[in-house]
Amino acid sequence: MVMEVDLTENVPSIELTEAESELYDRQIRLWGLESQKRLRTAKILISGLNGLGAEITKNIILSGVSLVKLHDDKLVTEEDFSSQFLVPRESLTTNRAQASLERARDLNPMVDISADTEPLKNKTSEFFGQFDVVVVNGQSNEELLRIDTICREKGVKFYASDVWGTFGFFFAGLQTHRYVEDEIKYKLISKPKEKPKYETVSKPVQHEVEYPAYSSWLNFNINAAGYQRKLKRNGPGIVLLRILQKFRIIHKRDPSYKTREQDLTKLQVIRDELISSPTATDLNEQVLGMLFAQISPAVAIVGGVVAQEVIKVITKVEAPHRNLFIFDPNTCAGYVETIGVN
Amino acid sequence: MAASIDGILPKTLQELVKSSKVLVVGAGGIGCEVLKNLVLSGFLDIEIIDLDTIDLSNLNRQFLFHREHVGKSKANVARESALSFNPDSKIIAHHDSVTSAKYGVNFFKKFNVVLSALDNRAARNHVNRMCLNADVPLIESGTSGYNGQVEIIKRGLTQCYECTPKEKQRSFPGCTIRNTPSEPIHCIVWAKHLFNQLFGESLEDEDISPDSADPEAQDKNEGDANEKEANEKEATEGEAKEQKKEDKQDDGNIVRINTRQWAKDCEYDPTKLFNKFFNEDINYLLRMSNLWESRKAPTPIEWSSLQPVEGEVSEYGKQHHRIWSIGECSQIFANTLKDLSSAFLNLEGDDTLVWDKDDQPAMDFVSACANIRSHIFDIEKKSRFEIKSMAGNIIPAIATTNAITAGLSVMRAFNVLQSKWKQCNSVYARLRTNGRNQFLVPDTFFPPPNPNCYVCASDPAIILKVDTKRITIKDLRDEILIKTLNMVDPDVTVDRTGSILLSSEEGETTENEGKLLSEMNVVDGVILECDDFHQNYKLRIIINHFDADREDNLFEVVADKSQLQPKDEIKEAEDKPVEEKRSRKRSANGNDSPDDGPSTSKRSRPDPEEDDCMVIEDDDDDVVITSPPDNDSDPSPPSPKKPETGCKRKASTDITEILDSSDEDDDDNTQPKKTKLDDTPSDVINID
Structure with a gap:
């Protein structure tokens, strides 16, 4: 809007x-x-x-x-x-x-x-x-x-x-957020027969945008057929997010460096439960190995x-x-x- | 710390982090963040170098510094603060310039990786050369406003920092500044020149008086007569002691070499000075009637005609966001004239004041004078706040962009240490998302080194188009080799004869310095061998003589023979739609959204007066940037217009660089239709 x-x-x-x-x-x-x-x-x-x-x-x-x-x-x-x-x-x-x-x-x-x-x-x-x-x-x-x-x-x-x-x-x-954004346009300033010359014009425009509730993410189906192409293009990040949040739910904690090897296995188990797509192979041990502490x-x-x-x-x-x-x-x-x- | 706790990092990375030696160049906005990331990640052996001291305006982002540190060494305070985050690290701080001879190739060789967080192109070029020489991987970073970028430079594998041409500054002809200003920046440049004429280091080509030799002012038939008459009239005007300068180049031109002395003799009487600069000189301009046939003529102002101002200067002078009235400007002019002249007269010997945007009277003086002149020429006036941006080359800087960019830099350092070169492509931080919904945008391919690069090619050479009859050996060293080609201390010999033109040994070639190139037989076709021992950098320079016109730059560096083409083909305005096309294209391959490049909107980004554009320097520290990602190496279809590789520069000219935003769908039918949008590097058109 x-x-x-x-x-x-x-x-x-x-x-x-x-x-x-x-x-x-x-x-x-x-x-x-x-x-x-x-x-x-x-x-x-x-x-x-x-x-x-x-x-x-x-x-x-x-x-x-x-x-x-x-x-x-x-x-x-x-x-x-x-x-x-x-x-x-x-x-x-x-x-x-x-x-x-x-x-x-x-x-x-x-x-x-x-x-x-x-x-x-x-x-x-x-x-x-x-x-x-x-x-x-x-x-x-x-x-x-x-x-x-x-x-x-x-x-x-x-x-x-x-x-x-x-x-x-x-x-x-x-929720509903209003903000102003500059829109920048080119304006042709040269006369018809001259070499084209442009001038930039920027104009502030106000927008109003709806931001859905957190439940929309919880209800989002990462395995939906329509989503797989996008998943392939953007990489497996969103799947990894699911896996980590699931880990937190199941184990009431995050993966710990103190139990690194066991937790890597646990992450792989959750990964395989959550997805069947080829994305699973992108989430290999090298990726999972960089998830400890911050x-x-x-x-x-x-x-x-x-x-x-x-x-x-x-x-x-x-x-x-x-x-x-x-x-x-x-x-x-x-x-x-x-x-x-x- | 992370690396010292087993299990947090994978074993191999943990060992590399613990054992690597890292150099951080620059302790500004990015440098502070990089240093924090390094110590927390568990790096134990770090050196940091910065020559700067802490300023109040740094504290909104250089978070290792607090109010009590203002005025202290950035490198030293950064070290202390970072050590409190991880007392196990060892940090050596150098409060020094990285270009100093102390930091030679052997110094650089000690490190496994160098992270550069600099704010100016000269130092960047230097660090680039040192790292190439030492064969140490360099992670180069910069920010400007919302935009950031990180790129890896590794000898033989990637482009070096100087492989791609950096965009040029916009420079203003002296006639525009002195006779026919049409934009606020022209008046700001003039006002800075006025400051220098009165109190600063006075440079001949920073003259502020009317330029009667302006070719445009010459009427074909009566020009000589008019000019003569005007000159005579001028010469008889007693107040300003004009002197004709005996200068064979400037026949007929009056050069007021004595403005400074005259002002001093007048005891800096504000009425006299005001009337001279804003009334008499303007009347003189009006007599050059040809100038005003197609322009609006200026309106001179007399001091006596000024309306009295309400309120105290000390009050409205502080209102930096409001545009001062002409009366207010005049009062501020008078007030600052008093402050500056007394400061100037207190100096010893030949010392002069140095204009500084953070020096209140100096900044007030320039703001007031620029606006008075703008008023005279019916140009939009600006607030002191806006004028400060333009006069002081201020690059906006925020904590978040610096934090993000420094984070990307250290993430890339992990890859570099593990020799994961394929995962080392450049990354850009942007305000808005691109076509792939990314706003942290990694390049999709690695641009190969430029085989004609005048720095990292195996036998680098440039063509120097130069007016050998007007450039001296000293100019060759100071303006061309040092300022333009960023050498530190060059030796130059003539290839064929082996005679030494310039020696880095003090005093050895002093007698050559004042001589013109042509007098030293450096003429068209001569090849010079330049050698900078400190940078371990050799460059061949092929001299290409041309007779410069009055407003021409006296020299131009052409880095690549294939770039020798008529300059007419490269018109700045026309380039915009081209840039636009390229940007769009990049959006498609995941690289950039055009409108938030470093050139963002005029509203949010002041036009910096600057010296180059890829890197915009500033006396702050974060700095700099870049044209939108991979300007010159992006996989776009062939363009009929090649970017210039030459860097053009006029000896000590005021330059301003105006970046334009590029967001528009204007069709430019000179461009070939894009036929393929693709990520694959196979499309790369190497623009060399």
């Missing part, structure tokens, strides 16, 4: 201080002053302070939002040190959100940052309703479905994301992507990807599947 654009619609009536203008100068030159003002009032929840959570947190805090709540009831483990740079070594076995606070605050003293350590399942709709965007890492499908549903009721934008080893994904639950560069990529999406959502500039993102570490391709949209 395309409509008339009011670029200043709902822009908070605040002025940035000189210090803010200077600090955010290089990004204001990219997304403009209005976007920076929108960021300035945004409140974000990041649940799950694993390596991915830390990367998303870093990028969001640097962008200059108003408030970031770090939420986690888990403790820092040795595994976190392979990508969670917000927790110091000496914080082992303390709460991960608490342990991340100090370094998170150092990233940008202008942002209000606090920690919450209560289990996620105890959190009700009032809690989620305080935020503009909620990002949840490392949760079960059941819990993601519950939070997505709450967010839909409350009109809060929702992201689910995960990284296993070097493989990652996000799901965007944005590896820093991959987490940086997925964390960068998720944070950029959150920024797009807050600033209402540019189209957020709809709606399932896959990072394929084998090729380094990052692509988007549209799930649940006819």
Whole structure:
């Protein structure tokens, strides 16, 4: 849906201080002053302070939002040190959100940052309703479905994301989202007999797009006949996501480096149950062997992507990807599947 | 850390990570992220080099630095911060330039892989040459706004950084700047020149006064008379002490070599200076009536006619996003003139001020003067914020693109260490998805090295089209060999006679420097042997003399003989639809969506005044970019227009590079119809 654009619609009536203008100068030159003002009032929840959570947190805090709540009831483990740079070594076995606070605050003293350590399942709709965007890492499908549903009721934008080893994904639950995008066109400016000369013209256009619920992904049939061609073209990422989420459901945990060999076997069993297509051979041991803990560069990529999406959502500039993102570490391709949209 | 925990990485990779020695060049936006990824992945032996210090505007993305680090060495602070993430790593920090002679081929040879995260093309070219020489794989990266790119360079296997021509800058003829500006950038360039004329290093071709030798101003019949009259009139005007310059090249041209002295003699009286630059000089231009036959004539402004301004300069001067009125600009002009002149007069000896976009009075001065001149010529005025982008070559930079790009860089380092060369193709980060719904886009094939590359070919040579009667030996060294061809310290001998033109030994060839090439018998057909000992780089230069016209560049490097073709065939505007076609094509093979290339929309991306385009430098650090992926090697059908390989450059000219977006479906019937859309590299047309 395309409509008339009011670029200043709902822009908070605040002025940035000189210090803010200077600090955010290089990004204001990219997304403009209005976007920076929108960021300035945004409140974000990041649940799950694993390596991915830390990367998303870093990028969001640097962008200059108003408030970031770090939420986690888990403790820092040795595994976190392979990508969670917000927790110091000496914080082992303390709460991960608490342990991340100090370094998170150092990233940008202008942002209000606090920690919450209560289990996620105890959190009700009032809690989620305080935020503009909620990002949840490392949760079960059941819990993601519950939070997505709450967010839909409350009109809060929702992201689910995960990284296993070097493989990652996000799901965007944005309900109805309005944004502005520049459309760029060429205009012929030369006269008929002259050599053709063009001028670019860019015009902001507003769009309104529907983002389906998380249930659309849970109900999505990866074995559907009509989907196989696409699967072949994009690679087996979406199948791998299914396998890993299934592993989490069955074993109530993720594959562990401590039981690497046994877990590789378990992954293969789930793979063979879930799919019969030739894709199974693409998900060989080499691919499955890179799914343990969270590896820093991959987490940086997925964390960068998720944070950029959150920024797009807050600033209402540019189209957020709809709606399932896959990072394929084998090729380094990052692509988007549209799930649940006819 | 990851590698030190058994079971996280596969055994072979784990061992490689633990035992490899890695060099990170650049501790800016990408460098900080790369360093973090390396230590967390378990690399134990890392060196990082950066000559820069930390600036406040870095802190929105260079997350290893905090407010208390402003002014400190990037390399050192990055090292300390990264060590807190993994105290087991060993990091050596060098607060130094990578082009320094300390870091020779033997230094580079120590490393298993080099990750470069630089912000300028000169340093990139240098690191490229060092890695080729040392035969160390190089992972080259850059970002600009939402766009990022990572490419692997491995001797003999891939293209080197200099295999493909980088796009050219747009330069402005002196006449446009001095006589007939038509765009804001022309006035901004003029204002920077004015700053330099008054307070900075004054360069002859940065003159700001009217150029009476403008060919367009000459009327065929009465030109001489008019000009003479104008010159005489000018010469008698007492206030500005004009001097005729005895210059055989510039017959009849008045060059105001003494603007600086005159301004000083006037004690920088704002009224006098304002009236000279914005009234008398404009009136002089008006007398060159031919210029205004097809243009709107400028309107001079007198200081006395200015309306009084309400409010304090200190208040409206801070409003960087609002366009200042002419009255406000004039007050700011007067105020900054006071600040700058007193700073200038306090300097010792021949020292001069250096224009810096982050120096408030210098930036205010240029903003005010550019807008006053724009007003005079009826050109759109700009806010100080916008002028800063254009005058300071600022490349927008965000944390997320840097994080993504650095992540891709280290992912590729894993492949490089495992010698998985087939999985090392370039990757691009984009804002929007391409035709395959990718926005992190790996190339679908490996472009082979360019056999005519003047860096990595076995016996590299270039043709130098040069006006040997106007270029000196010093110009050859500074402008051509160092600035354009990125050598560090070249020796040059004449091939046939073996005589030494330039020596890297200090003082050995000083007496040659002022001589013209032709005076040294370097004329058409002569071959020069250049040797940069530090880069271990030898290049043959074939001299091709031409008589440059007044507005011609005095030299042009042609990297490839087949590129010697009439320049008329390559018109910038026409290229756009061609680019477009190529972009579309790439969308199909999975590479890029055209409209979010580095050239994104004008709104979101200011036109950088720059020195090249593939790499746009900036004094920030992240930097740079690229034309859309595989510009020159993409499997597109043959195009009748080849990209230029030569790099054109005019000796110390102001240059601006305006990138245009390319998103449109305009039909260009000069293009052959695309018949095949395919991913396979068999389609590759090597454009050499």
